[in-house]
Amino acid sequence: MSVDLRGGRIVVVGASLAGLRAAETLRDKGFEGRLTVVGEEHLPPYDRPPLSKQVLLGRVRAEETALPRRREVDAHWRLGVRATGLDGAAREVLLADGERLPFDRLLIATGTRARPWPNPAEAALDGVVTLRTVEDAAGLAERLAAGPRRVLVIGAGFTGSEIASACRERGLPVTVAERGPAPLVGALGGAFGAFAAGVQRAHGVDLRCGVTVTALDGRAGRLTGAVLSDGSRIEADVAVVALGAVRNTEWLADSGLAAGPRGVACDAGCRAFDMYGIVTDDVFVAGDVARFPHPLFEYQLLSLEHWGNAVAQAEVAAHNMVNPGPRRLPHLSVPAFWSSQFGLNIKSVGVPTFSDHVMVAQGSPQERRFVAVYGYRGRITAAVSVNRGKWLEHYQGLIETAAPFPPDWDGVEPPASRTPVPSDVPDPKVLSHGPTVALTGHLPDRRLVLRRWGG
C-alpha cells in the first residue's frame, strides 16, 4: 500500500452492514487516517435478516440484532444524521444538520429503504406498516404479539413471504396479496413460484395472486381492511406493505454521479461512474445501492439486495480505497442469498432471473427437499436449494465454470424427471415488489453505433 493512500480522510456514508464491514476492512488494510461513518439511523450497525424472522416470532428482541464487530475501527460515528448531498468538486459530503464533511475518498453505502404505500393518507392509518428497520420490526412484532384478527401482507417477495410465515407460526390468520402469478416469482421465476404457492397454502396462508390492493380502509384512523382489484374485501388489523425496496440515491441527485432509481453505477472495482460514464477514482460504492458489472452475467449491471454481497463488495471497495491501481481487486463473487420461511431453508447461488429454463437436479419438490438448477442458453447460471443448502457449493462451481445446462449426471437423490421447464422469469413491471436482483444495461455485443469507413 502506498503511503499516501494510508492516510487522509475517508468518509463512509451508510452505517449498516456494508458501511461497517468497509470501515473494519479499511483498518485491516492499514488505513491510518481519519475515518468518519455517517448513518441516518440512530442505532449502531445492526443485522437485518433476523428482523423478518426471529424478531417477528418473538425469539429475539429487535434491539438485540447489533452486528458483531470484527475489530475496533476507530471511526467518528455520525449517527442519526442524514447525508443530503455530495459536492464532488469540493470533495465534501453535505449533512442534514448543515455540516460539510470533507473527504479524500468516499464510500457510498446508503442501501435501500422500504417502498412506502403509494397513498399517503392510507399509509398513515394505524396498522399500516413497512419492515426495514429495527424500529419497524419492534413495532410489527408488538402488533403480531397483540393477536390481530388478520394480517394482510401486500407483496409476496422474500420479505412478504417471511412475514406471512412468521404470522402462521404464531397462529395468526394471514392474507397475502401478490400482483404476480405466485410468491417469489420476481427472484426465482414462475416454476419455483408455483412450488412456493403450494407451500404457503399448505401452511394456511390465504394467498391471492394476480390481484392488487386498490384501497386500504380505516375507521377513526385505524386500519380495518382492504379492497382488492378483483372486488373482494379483506378484514385486517395489520397491513404490511412489502413492495420491495427503494434505493437511497436521492441525496446524490446533484452530485454528477451516475445515480438513479436503480442505484449508483460503478466498475468492477467499486469505483463510481459519473453521469458521463467516466469512472471516478475517489468515490466508491458498495452494498444494495451499487450497480456493478458481472462477467458471469454478460457484464450487465447487477443490483443485489443480498447480505453476502454487501459484505463482499464492502471488502473489495475498502481494499481498493487504500491500494493503488495494480493492486486493486475486482468484485466478482457469485451472488448468493438465503431465506427461511414455512419451515424451509431456501438458498440461492447465481442469478436465477438470468435464465430461460430450470430443472430439478436433486431431490423432490413434493418432499420439500431439492436443488433446482437454472440455465441460460445452455449454461448453468443459478441454483436454488430447498432444505439442501450444503450442496450449493458444488453448483456454484458449475456456475463459475459455465457448465452445460441441463446437467446430465446422476448424483445423490436423483430427481424423478430431468426435463427442463421454462423458468418463467417475469417482466419486473408486473410484480408487486421490485425484483431482488435487477439486471440492467444491455448486451455487450449490441451495436449502438455503426461506423462506416471511406466513401
Next chain:
Amino acid sequence: MTAADTASTGTPGTLYSRITDYANRPDPYPLYAELREHGVARQDDGSYLVGTHREIAALLHDPRISSDRRNRTVPDEMQGVPVAFIGRDDPEHERLRAIAMRPFGPPHAPGRVDAMHDEITAIADELIDGLRGRDRIDLVEDFAYPLPVTVICRLLGVPREDEPRFHTWSETLIEGFDPTPGTDPAERQRAALQARTEMGLYLGELAEARRGKPSGDMLSAFVNDPGPDGGFTPTELMATAVLLLIAGHETTVNLITNSALTLLRHPDALQLMRERPELMPGMVEEVLRYEPPVQLLPQRTALTDVEVAGVTVPKGQPLVLVLAAGNRDPLRFRDPDRFDPTRQDNQHLGFGSGVHSCFGAPLARIEGQIALTALIRRLDGPRLLQDPPVYRRSPILRGPRHLPLGVSGITD
C-alpha cells in the same frame, strides 16, 4: 493395542499401503506431499486417493459422490453392515442425522453444547487434580482419553463404569476399518461386526430402559422425544448410538493429544498461548489443520464417472479423501508445514465439509479448547519424554497411544 503388533502387511509400493503402513504413522506428511504431486493417485486395488485441498473440498460438496458403500462396484467386505448416517446418502442420511441432532444442536437444542462448558471444565480440572504428586504422566491415559469419554458418557447417558466394555468393542470395530490388517481380514471383519452388534444391543438396552423415564441424556431423548417426523427404528437407534459413542471418544482424544504434542514441539507457540489464552480457539483450529484427528475419509464412492484434476474416477470406484494432505496443501495455505496458532483464513478440512461435515464438531471444539486451556494453565514445566511417541494403530484416527510427559508440578 500395543506397540508389539505394529508389523506392516501392506503391499510395498503403492502410496496408500505406505500411508497406512504403521511404520509411517509418526510422520505421514512426506507421503501426503507425494500424494499431492500425483494429483489423483490410482491404487492397485482400483481405489483413488485425493490429497489436494481444492479437489477434496469440491468432492465433499459434489452430489455425484456417495458416502454409501453399497454403491461400490468393487468387492466390499463392509457391505451389509448396519451403519449410521455417516455411511448413508440423502435423504436417508439427512433424516437420521436430523433425528440424532434433535437433542444435540440447532434448531431444536441450540444451547446444548455451550451449556456443557462448565461441566467439561470441572471434569478437566478434576483429572488434573488427580495428577498431583507425580513427576511423570501419560497424557493419553491420565487426561486426553478420560476427558472426552466422561463427556460423551454423560451426554449420551452411558454409565462411565462400563468404559472397559465399550472401549474393547470400539477398538475391535475401528480395527475393522483399518486398511493395514494385522490379522486375516475376514476374521477382522467378523470380529468388528460382532463388536458392533454387541455394542448396539448394549446401547439399545440402555435407551429402552429410559423409555418413559427420561433422564436428560441423548439416549433418553431418542426414545422419549422422537420429534415430529418420527424417531429411530430400534436398528437405527443402535447404529446411531454406536457411531456417537465411538466418534465421541475416539477422535477428541487425538485432538487433545495432538494439540499437546504439537505445542510441546513448538515452544514459541506454547509460550504465546500462555501469554495470550484468548488465542485458544484459533490454536485448536490450527491443530485441526496441522495434525487432524481424522486423517482421511475412506468411505466415498463415485456414483458416475467423475473427473478429478484431469483423471476420470470411474463409477463405483472407492475414493479416499486424505484430509490431512489437503490441510498441508501449499496452494491453499501459506507455509503449510508451519504450525501457526494465529493463522488467518484457516479453512481446514479437519471436520470435513458439506452434508457429512462432522456432527460433533461444536463439542470437539469446546472440549479441545477447555482441555488445552486447563493443561497450559495448570501443568508446570511439561516436557516430552518420548518423541515421536508410540502411535495408535489406525491411520484414519491418528494420534499417540501414549504421550509420556515429565512435569514439575501442578498449579491450582
